[in-house]
Amino acid sequence: MSTEYAVYKGEDLIVIGTKEECAEKMRVQPEYIYWLTMPTAKRRLASRKNPDKCTVAIKLGEG
Template structure:
């Protein structure tokens, strides 16, 4: 099974792409913090310049 990948942004700037564990290591925070950055409640509490996590779509095999 392939790990889910996420993109970490600050505003419009892409900081890193990787698994939640890789992004947590990059920012020196817990995995659940990275996942929290993707929630609607976090977006409501913060400005557009804050960190954001976006879940990347998986490519489906055989979808020609």
């Protein structure tokens, strides 16, 4: 079973699915979806000028 992710751009939900499904929909690598859930990514995005408009991912759990 794969972990499910929810990807948001600001307040808008972009996609929900496995990292592979999310990556396919967003046309990025699956590793990018995983990286968005890491503490390093959250710190980098928080330091941006408009952090509320950043793309973020949340791990939902095992599917």
